Amino acid sequence: MLEQPIYLLMGAGLLILLIALFLTLRQKGASGQEQSRSHEQKLQERQEMEKSLQRFVHQVKQENELVVANLRKTKENLRSDLDQLEERIQTLESELGAVREQLASSMGETQKEPLSMGNEEVPRVHEDTLFLRERFQRAFALQREGLSLDEIAKQLGAGRGELELIFSLATPQERGRAHE
Structure with a gap:
């Protein structure tokens, strides 16, 4: 994947080299002075072009190695972060x-021992939770039926503000459990 930029850059360099050679040959044909150039000058120009191309290819390879090293380092850092998060x-x-577990054990103790105040027993926490859950489910069911907040409040004997709070705090999961 990372070798593609190298090939593209080498291809561009070769294309530039070919264009330069083509222009050189074209200029030779167009001008009489170019034809009189010595063979040594042509050889020297080719050598310079080859050196330039080699420097270009070497530079591209160095840059590619740097990019690969940076990607490896980034990958290692991300792996380390992921391990820490896991x-x-x-x-x-x-x-x-x-x-x-602690909550379950405390709920078990609460259900086993109802508190009493005078002659009245205080209802268990579990029963209160069931009552509230049923009340919330009924409120969501009435909302799905298309009733307004005022109509729902009237049917449940609750205040409009209480229902607004229930609907605003309910998570999508809690709304979905209203079907059950």
């Missing part, structure tokens, strides 16, 4: 798993 993701996933 390591960070693994760390975060393990931390998330630990938090989920």
Whole structure:
């Protein structure tokens, strides 16, 4: 892939060389002075052109090597960054798993031991969550049916501001779960 610029540049150099030779030959035919040039001058001009072409090809090769080296270095840097990010993701996933376990164990304890205040029992956190989930699902279902916020608020017995907040904070996944 990186060799293509070299070939293009070498081809352009050869084309320039051919054009120069063509113009030289043309000038020879057009002018009598050019015909009288000695064979040594022609040989010297060719040698100069060959040297120029060799310098050009050498310069192109050096530039190509520099580009390849820079690309390799960039690739190594990106690989290093990617490895660090993958390591960070693994760390975060393990931390998330630990938090989920901790949350699940605390939810289990909360559901087993309902709090009581006087003669009334405080409902379990799980039941509250289910009630809210059903309420949100119903709100999204009514919205899909085409009801306005005021009509939804009236049917659910909720305030318009509360519904606006629910709809604005809901992620697309939560809206999709309203179908379930």
